[in-house]
Amino acid sequence: MSELAIDVQHVVKRYADHVAVRDLSLQVPRGTVYGLLGPNGAGKTTTIRMILNIIAPDEGSIRVLGRPSNDASASDQIGYLPEERGLYKKMKVRAVLQFLGVLRGMTRDAADKQIDYWLDRLSLRTPDKDWGTAKVDELSRGMQQKVQFIGTLLHDPDLVILDEPFSGLDPINAQALKDTVVELRKRGKTVIFSTHLMDNAERLCDYVCIIARGAKVLDGAVSVVKAQHGGKHIALALSGEVRTGVTAVLSDTTLVTHVDDQNQFFELELARDATPQRLLERLVAAGAPITRFELVQPSLHQIFLQTVGAEGVEEGMSGQG
Amino acid sequence: MVRAKLWAVIRREFLERVQTRAFVIGCLLGPVFIAGVLFLPAYLALRNVRVAAASSLIVIDATGTGLGERLRTTLTTPASAPTASTSASHIEVRVTAPNEIAAAESLATKAVIAKTVDGYVVLDERTLRGQRARYAGRKATAVGDMRRLEQALRQSALAQRLATANVNPSLVDSLSQSRLVLESERLTEQGRGSDASRRANLMFAGAVAFLLYMSMILYGQMVLRGVLEEKTTRVAEVVVSSVSPDTLLAGKVIGVGAVGLAQQIIWIVATLYLGSLLAPMLMRMAPPPGQMAGADAANVPTMSMPDVHVGSLLVILAFFILGYGLYASIHAAVGAMVNSDQEAQQALAPVMVLIVSSAIFIQPVMLNPSNTVARVASMFPFSAPIIMPLRMGLVPVPAWELAVAILGLMAAVVAVIFLAARIYRVGLLMYGKRPSLGELARWVRQS
Numbered sequence: 001m002s003e004l005a006i007d008v009q010h011v012v013k014r015y016a017d018h019v020a021v022r023d024l025s026l027q028v029p030r031g032t033v034y035g036l037l038g039p040n041g042a043g044k045t046t047t048i049r050m051i052l053n054i055i056a057p058d059e060g061s062i063r064v065l066g067r068p069s070n071d072a073s074a075s076d077q078i079g080y081l082p083e084e085r086g087l088y089k090k091m092k093v094r095a096v097l098q099f100l101g102v103l104r105g106m107t108r109d110a111a112d113k114q115i116d117y118w119l120d121r122l123s124l125r126t127p128d129k130d131w132g133t134a135k136v137d138e139l140s141r142g143m144q145q146k147v148q149f150i151g152t153l154l155h156d157p158d159l160v161i162l163d164e165p166f167s168g169l170d171p172i173n174a175q176a177l178k179d180t181v182v183e184l185r186k187r188g189k190t191v192i193f194s195t196h197l198m199d200n201a202e203r204l205c206d207y208v209c210i211i212a213r214g215a216k217v218l219d220g221a222v223s224v225v226k227a228q229h230g231g232k233h234i235a236l237a238l239s240g241e242v243r244t245g246v247t248a249v250l251s252d253t254t255l256v257t258h259v260d261d262q263n264q265f266f267e268l269e270l271a272r273d274a275t276p277q278r279l280l281e282r283l284v285a286a287g288a289p290i291t292r293f294e295l296v297q298p299s300l301h302q303i304f305l306q307t308v309g310a311e312g313v314e315e316g317m318s319g320q321g
Numbered sequence: 322m323v324r325a326k327l328w329a330v331i332r333r334e335f336l337e338r339v340q341t342r343a344f345v346i347g348c349l350l351g352p353v354f355i356a357g358v359l360f361l362p363a364y365l366a367l368r369n370v371r372v373a374a375a376s377s378l379i380v381i382d383a384t385g386t387g388l389g390e391r392l393r394t395t396l397t398t399p400a401s402a403p404t405a406s407t408s409a410s411h412i413e414v415r416v417t418a419p420n421e422i423a424a425a426e427s428l429a430t431k432a433v434i435a436k437t438v439d440g441y442v443v444l445d446e447r448t449l450r451g452q453r454a455r456y457a458g459r460k461a462t463a464v465g466d467m468r469r470l471e472q473a474l475r476q477s478a479l480a481q482r483l484a485t486a487n488v489n490p491s492l493v494d495s496l497s498q499s500r501l502v503l504e505s506e507r508l509t510e511q512g513r514g515s516d517a518s519r520r521a522n523l524m525f526a527g528a529v530a531f532l533l534y535m536s537m538i539l540y541g542q543m544v545l546r547g548v549l550e551e552k553t554t555r556v557a558e559v560v561v562s563s564v565s566p567d568t569l570l571a572g573k574v575i576g577v578g579a580v581g582l583a584q585q586i587i588w589i590v591a592t593l594y595l596g597s598l599l600a601p602m603l604m605r606m607a608p609p610p611g612q613m614a615g616a617d618a619a620n621v622p623t624m625s626m627p628d629v630h631v632g633s634l635l636v637i638l639a640f641f642i643l644g645y646g647l648y649a650s651i652h653a654a655v656g657a658m659v660n661s662d663q664e665a666q667q668a669l670a671p672v673m674v675l676i677v678s679s680a681i682f683i684q685p686v687m688l689n690p691s692n693t694v695a696r697v698a699s700m701f702p703f704s705a706p707i708i709m710p711l712r713m714g715l716v717p718v719p720a721w722e723l724a725v726a727i728l729g730l731m732a733a734v735v736a737v738i739f740l741a742a743r744i745y746r747v748g749l750l751m752y753g754k755r756p757s758l759g760e761l762a763r764w765v766r767q768s
Contacts, residue, residue, distance in 0.1 A: 016763065052562045054750065072323065072565070080562045086554035091337060102329040103563035151559065 004063070005030045005159050005190035006051055011060035013046055013214075020046040021057075022214045028192060028207065033185050035205035036194040037304060043214040044194040045083055048163050051192075052080055065159060076105035079157035083164040083194075085148045087136045093124070093147055094132040097154060104155040111154060118150040122176070142170055149177070153184075160184060162193035166200055178204060198301040208300065212308045226297040233302065234276060236283075237265040237292035245286035255279050260302065265292060267302060326564045327572050334547065334576025339583065348584060352591035355528070360599050377411035378458075378470075379429045379441035383422050384449045386485065389414035391477040392444070396470070413438070419445060426457075433458055442470065449485075451478055526714025527687055529637055532585065533707045534680045537644055540581040541652040541672075545665055547573055548656030548745070557749045566746040574649045581645065636723070637710045643730045644706020647737055648676065654741035657748030664755055679704035683711060690715040700726045702733035740765055 006028040013021040021043040028034045036044050049055045051062055053069045062069040065077055087096050094115055101111030119125035119132050124146060131139060139147065145168070152160065162181075166174055181191050181204055195201055201208060202222070209219035218225060238246070250259050250268070255278065258269040270279065276295055283290060298306075338344055378396075382389025393412045417425045422443060429441035440458015448454040454474055456467070480497035484490060551557040560569055651672050659665045682704060686695040690712045699709040699718070705726040712718055747764040748756070756764065 016760070049750075054558065054561050075563050078562070080559060082555065082558040082562075084555040084558065086556050088337070088550070088556055089554060090341075091333075095333075095337075099329060099333050100559065100563070103326055103560065105325075148559075 003030060004028060005032075005065060006192070007063040008047070008051065009061045011047070011050060011057045011062060013043075013050060013055070014058050020214055021050070023060075024211065024214070024216055025060075026209045026216065026219055028190060030190050031185070031188050032190060032206040033181060033204050034190070034192045035201040035208040036192060036211065037196065037198065037201055037208055037300070038194075038211040038217075039196060039308065042211045044211065045163055046214075047211070048161055048192075048194060052078065052161065076155065077158045079104075079152040079155065079160045081148060081152040081160075081162045081165055083167065085145065085168075087144060087148060087151075089137040090135060092133060092135055093119075093139070096136060097132075097147065097151055100151040101154045104157070106155050114154050114156070115150070118154065122146045122150065124150075141168075142173055145169060145173055149180075153180070158189055160189060160191045162191070164195060165193050166195060166197055198299065198304055202300040210304060210307055217307045218303075222300070225303060226300075229303050229306065230297045232270045233296050233298040234268045234270065234279065235265050235292060235294045235296045236268055236290070239289040239291050243287060246283065246288040249279075249282045249286050249288075252282075255282065258306075267296070267299070269298070269302070269306075323564075323568060327568050330564065330569055330572025331576040331579070334573050335579050335583075338543070338577065338580045344580070344584065348587045348591075351584070351588040352595050355588060355592045356595040356599065360596070360603065364603060377438045378413070379432060379438050380412060380414045381417050381422065381425045381429060381441055381443045382414055383417045383419045383425075383443070383445045384481075385416075385419075386449060386481055388444050388449060388477055388481045389416060391480055392442075392473060395473040395477050395480075411438075430457070442474075444474075448474070448478055449481060451475075451482065454478075522714055523687065526711050527683065529714060530683050530707050530711035531680075532588075533637075533641060533644060533710060534676065534683070536581050536585065536641065537648045537676050537706065538673075540577050540645060541648040541676075543577045543580070544573060544649045545652040545656040545669070546662075547577065548653050548749075549659065549662065549665060552657065552749060552752075553660065561749065566749055567742050570650075570653055570742055570745050574646065574653065577649065578642070578645050582641075585641075633713060636713065639727065640706045640710050640730075643727070643734055646734045647702070647706065647730065648672070650734070650738045650741035654744040654748070657745040658761070659755055660752060668755065675703045679707045682708055686711055687715065696722060700729060702730045705730050 004027050006026070008024060008026045011021055011024045012019070024043070024047060036047065038044050046055070050057050051064060051069060053064075053072075053075070056070070064071075064074045067074045088099075091099075094112075097115045097118075098108055098111045101114065102108060106114075115132065116125070119130070124131040124143060131143060136144060136147065152162070160181075165177055169177060178200070181193070184191050185206075193204075205222050207219070207221050208225060210217040220228075250256055250266070254271055255274045256268050257271045260267040268279075270276065280293060283293075380389040380392055393414055396412055415425055415429075422445065426441070426443065429438070432438045433440055436459075438458075440456060443455040443457075445454075456470065476497050480493050483493045483497065488496075551560065557569075564572075652669070655665060655668050655672065659668050679698070682694070682698045686698065686708055689695060695708070695712055698704045699712045700722060709718070709723070709726045713723070743765045744761060
């Protein structure tokens with residue numbers, strides 16, 4: 001049993017007019033929650049599709065659960081929720097789920113038991129109403145998302161891959177999804193999800209990999225990544241109006257290289273040679289009404305902006321989570 | 322394991338389609354339609370015969386010989402012993418002087434217009450010489466009626482001339498009684514068939530060709546819509562993460578093919594059942610054979626079974642499977658190439674040209690199943706599935722031609738499936754612009 005759930009080595013995928021993924025390597029340890037972060041068009045979905053053997057890489061190798069990714073037997077241990085969701089509209093919910101279960105190597109009976117469990121758990125089956133007997137297109141969008149989610153987890157996969165799972169979810173379903181991810185992790189499953197929402201990634205992930213324009217920018221355990229970029233970030237809160245003297249201090253690039261106005265407080269990044277003590281001195285001297293001055297670890301959001309840079313933002317990234 | 326997944330795909334494709342209202346309605350209406358096409362002409366023909374038998378006629382006899390009386394006897398007396406209820410015909414003979422024909426005719430014309438009679442016939446000198454007679458009436462276009470009248474006239478004129486030549490009257494009757502019917506037979510290696518079974522064969526072969534043609538279009542479209550649905554609802558991505566696109570394609574084509582086969586079996590069985598109910602009804606309608614002159618008898622479709630052998634049924638099945646496989650794969654590739662129904666219909670146009678041009682050959686081949694056009698069309702892979710079974714139902718086809726058709730079709734099916742599977746694999750997850758031919762070629766190369 002390999003220690004790695006997924007081992008991607010030097011993978012390249014080219015399309016007619018562009019390179020979607022260039023020399024990407026990443027390792028996902030078993031039993032972790034792994035976030036694949038990047039702006040839209042960074043190559044997240046292409047990478048996921050290659051891991052799932054939906055498309056083949058032009059170069060490099062991918063091993064999934066210790067087996068080559070093109071080994072068909074691996075697919076029965078994988079659950080996949082694609083970014084673009086959809087089900088057979090005219091089929092009954094239970095029939096769709098049975099079909100998806102059998103495609104993942106379950107017997108019809110085993111699938112039926114799991115369907116019962118999940119319909120109850122996600123309250124798609126109550127004493128009043130059994131949505132399992134309804135057709136998919138009779139369900140609300142939120143309910144369809146639940147059904148799709150059941151289809152992903154029905155066969156109790158060891159590896160769960162979720163592509164942009166939070167997009168289009170209402171807050172209740174989003175919370176249910178987070179709870180489920182945590183529960184899967186507790187049961188020793190490996191979860192990979194791609195997102196451009198840094199907040200979710202920060203709260204859920206053990207490991208992250210940030211990719212932009214098809215190439216890896218950084219990866220590693222979230223704590224390590226933060227430590228590497230830490231020690232230089234300060235949360236600053238002021239009461240009342242910001243005076244011009246304070247603004248001058250914050251604009252001094254020998255002290256502060258980056259200011260992110262978060263409304264409730266500022267997230268500051270110190271210049272390389274500056275110290276927190278020096279900044280505090282200058283702020284006090286400028287008469288700033290400080291209510292909070294704290295050395296913080298950078299948010300993934302900050303790290304993301306810092307590493308991917310402005311170009312990533314221009315490519316349509318929305319990092320606000 | 323792969324087999325279990327393939328089976329799951331086939332099962333879904335089959336069950337989801339046979340449970341639709343469209344399928345059930347199709348199964349119910351199909352036999353009604355087929356029975357209508359097969360039995361309505363027979364029903365109408367039989368009704369005409371009955372009407373003809375009940376027709377009324379004025380005979381203007383200006384020959385001065387009693388030819389009119391003879392004609393009446395010939396028309397009203399069946400060859401065999403007259404049965405009850407036969408002579409509903411009302412025939413009135415008006416003996417006229419040759420110079421009063423015009424007056425008699427205008428009188429008769431009034432009767433026709435007043436609908437007291439259906440028509441009148443004028444007999445004169447020339448009729449007696451065996452040259453001509455004239456008929457005018459409301460039914461001048463009813464071919465069966467006219468043939469019957471013509472034959473009766475010839476017979477009566479002959480009898481009259483024999484009588485004028487002083488031949489013994491009893492001899493005249495027995496000699497002039499002629500009900501000659503031309504019975505044609507179809508000679509094949511399997512033996513001979515009657516004229517009726519030849520017509521049944523023609524009808525059967527035509528029906529089979531039409532059914533094959535319909536199923537290529539119908540079930541091809543079904544495959545296309547299925548592929549398009551998976552693509553537009555994005556289900557395809559989940560499914561191909563569990564099974565290979567090739568398995569999905571195979572399952573879809575086989576599943577829809579099974580739907581087609583099931584529907585056609587239901588149609589055929591139901592049509593035969595309806596036929597067994599309707600045929601005795603038609604038989605009861607038909608007058609006893611003796612009452613109809615030969616020409617009439619030939620016009621009435623007889624309820625005769627086509628001489629179909631198990632061997633030819635197997636060949637038809639083989640052509641159905643190969644032809645369906647060919648066109649279904651093409652349709653699947655088209656479905657994977659496009660993003661909407663509208664685009665699909667556009668991209669499908671070249672495929673439809675192939676199918677429809679095969680159907681255009683059906684009629685010429687039925688008329689002339691052995692000429693070069695028919696032989697080439699029956700061996701060309703894209704028309705063979707429709708034209709070859711048609712030809713085989715009509716004439717004995719040389720074994721080598723059948724072999725060329727089947728082997729060529731098999732080769733085409735393999736080639737098309739190979740190309741279609743590659744286009745399908747790439748196209749299934751491609752959205753946006755429809756690919757150009759160059760891009761298609763790249764899809765085929767890269768996958």
